[in-house]
Amino acid sequence: MRRVIACLIAVLLANPALADGAAALDRFYAETHTLSGRFTQTVSDANGTASERSEGEFAISRPGRFSWDYRQPYEQHIVADGAHLWIYEPDLDQVTVRPMDADTADAPGLLLAGATFPRELFEVVAQGNGWLRLTPLKKDSGLSEVRLKLVGVGIEELQLDDGLGQTTRIQLLDQQRNGALSAKRFQFTPPPGVDVIGALPQARLPLAE
Incomplete structure (x- = not known):
């Protein structure tokens, strides 16, 4: 669920528009190039009844780059x-890697982490x-409904229903919009000795002797 949530936010913050009647989102996408801050997350x-609480930091750089770090x-x-x-x-000393590719990623991870235009995948109602x-148009997306709260030109809160009775609430706090973000925040190299699940990018494979 954590990776799905993070991927969802990445797509929501990386696409230029969503649907008719969502002018506030259109404005947000048009005017927001980077975003960073803290988040709190509650699963009920x-x-x-809350069963899980977590918090951390996030950073997003459009299009398609983000870091989502759980601390607690x-x-x-x-x-x-x-x-x-x-x-x-x-x-777990474990890293999972996969291409952000429509042909290889699974749904809803694919939908939420990739560059597919959300209008083709969601019905959006103010x-x-x-x-x-x-509301996802695909019945097997893994999410039954997503709700967003917009304040001004920013996204303040997200609520995600997984179709099994579980709701995840995410609040985005201390937001800094359009600030300078280091490119290193959107790069990752597996630490030595960890298990890697998935194919490493070619540039990261060890050179043949």
């Missing part, structure tokens, strides 16, 4: 460098008070 069951209660680092998606779990509802 069908009864509204345990670490996980998700980095999209524009070509590949990296998920590093220090507690609900008032800054909220938008996004």
Whole structure:
């Protein structure tokens, strides 16, 4: 779920438009080139009882690059460098890598991390008070509904329903828009000795002797 959420945010913040009636999103995409800040995340069951809380930092550089770093209660680092998606779990000494490619990524990870235009994948409805509802057009997307809250030209909150009664609420805090971000935040090299799942990019393969 964590990687799906991060990928969703990456696409939402990297695309130039969503759908008719979402003029505020159009403005946000047109005026936002980079974004960084903190986030809090809460996962609740069908009864509204919170089962998981986490927090961390994020940075986004359009198009298609982001870092999503969970700090508490345990670490996980998700980095999209524009070509590949990296998920590093220090507690497991494990890195997963896959191309950000429509032919090889799975849904909904593919949809949310890639460059596919969301209009073809979501029905978008304005609900008032800054909220938008996004309903996946594909029944097997892994998400039944996504809700966004817009304040001014920014996205303040996301709520994701997974279709199994679980809701994930993400609040984006201390946002810095269009600030300078180091390119290193969107690069990742597996630490020595970790297990790597997936094919490493050619540039990262060891040279033959």
